[in-house]
Amino acid sequence: MSGSIKVGYKLMAEIFDPKEIVRQAVAAERAGFDFVEVSDHYHPWLYSHKHSGFAWSMLAAIAVQTERIELATGVTCPFMRYHPAIIAQAAATTAVLSDGRFVLGVGSGERLNEHVTGQGWPSVRVRHEMLREALEVIRLLWEPGYHSYEGKYVTVDDARVFDLPDRSPQIVVAAGGDRSAALAADLGDGLFVTEPLSELVQGYRDAGGSGPLYAEVPMSYSSDRQAAITSAHEKFRFGLTGWKVQAELPNPINFEAATSAIRESDIAEAMPCGDDQSAMVQAAQQFSDAGFDHLTLLNAGPDVDGFLELAAGGLIDEVRALG
Numbered sequence: 001m002s003g004s005i006k007v008g009y010k011l012m013a014e015i016f017d018p019k020e021i022v023r024q025a026v027a028a029e030r031a032g033f034d035f036v037e038v039s040d041h042y043h044p045w046l047y048s049h050k051h052s053g054f055a056w057s058m059l060a061a062i063a064v065q066t067e068r069i070e071l072a073t074g075v076t077c078p079f080m081r082y083h084p085a086i087i088a089q090a091a092a093t094t095a096v097l098s099d100g101r102f103v104l105g106v107g108s109g110e111r112l113n114e115h116v117t118g119q120g121w122p123s124v125r126v127r128h129e130m131l132r133e134a135l136e137v138i139r140l141l142w143e144p145g146y147h148s149y150e151g152k153y154v155t156v157d158d159a160r161v162f163d164l165p166d167r168s169p170q171i172v173v174a175a176g177g178d179r180s181a182a183l184a185a186d187l188g189d190g191l192f193v194t195e196p197l198s199e200l201v202q203g204y205r206d207a208g209g210s211g212p213l214y215a216e217v218p219m220s221y222s223s224d225r226q227a228a229i230t231s232a233h234e235k236f237r238f239g240l241t242g243w244k245v246q247a248e249l250p251n252p253i254n255f256e257a258a259t260s261a262i263r264e265s266d267i268a269e270a271m272p273c274g275d276d277q278s279a280m281v282q283a284a285q286q287f288s289d290a291g292f293d294h295l296t297l298l299n300a301g302p303d304v305d306g307f308l309e310l311a312a313g314g315l316i317d318e319v320r321a322l323g
Contacts, residue, residue, distance in 0.1 A: 005288060005323040006034040007316045008296035010074065010216060014044035015235055018053035024304060025062040029069035031312040036062070037074035037105065037296050042081060042113040045238040045255050056090045063098035070101045074216070074296065075174045075192060077109030081117055084134035085159050088141035095165035105192050105214070106135065107174030111250050128179055129153065135171065135187040142168045172214055176243045178203045185209030194243070201291035215292040217284045218271045221301035221310060225274035228301045229264050232273055236300035237262045240270055277310065281318045288322040295319055
């Protein structure tokens, strides 16, 4: 890899209320982050989370309160709960409001969020087909004029997005295996993952992908290491269940059951907890070594502003230099 890494900050919309999410985004720009990434959920993962604001409202507020930092969804499922025609319009408007600073992160969704409209929960094979059609629709509607589309799962009848940005947003596609990595290469502009798996990068490259490579790096900051561990266990233990579990369970009560055996010691082994900056950089380096060049720092600790101060004081620069 050549050049520096771009460093992002995860806005955990399940844990904080919408106004606090916007405040953190503004603070992240001030701290020197290159981008922020906000989750697009209907439900939170766990009882302790208690929030799940509408991502597109928060993005609009962030867009007009910031000047430099890039904005991204991490990630949106552009079918079922949404129609892709609506996501095409929402993403275009967000790109206009942010003067072209928006990146559309997309994926095949989680049952947790998509079942709420009562359409059932298709198999992963069908969801990938639906995602492919949704991305074709979004690309189509980002072209001037009226458009129609008739797919197996998605239909668009004579639709036009009137407010288009000067340049269409990049689409970054979440992948957990070869099939979705190939889809990211075919219809996306980049790849998004949550694990430092070089084979996903290789699969994406082998399928012709040449865009940016996004990954989330979990950590938990506090000057009190035990407080950092306890906070991460409360806020992020769902992340240890793995993608197949995360995609299939319908409600927080199911994630409470699925995570009941995860101990604080499991959390302490899975991510850096405390205020050891070198451990945080080492965690990021696993992703850098696997080939990722856009690293989103996810802080599951209790001290948001302390983490932002640490980031501004050198953590961002150290992670950026891993490239």
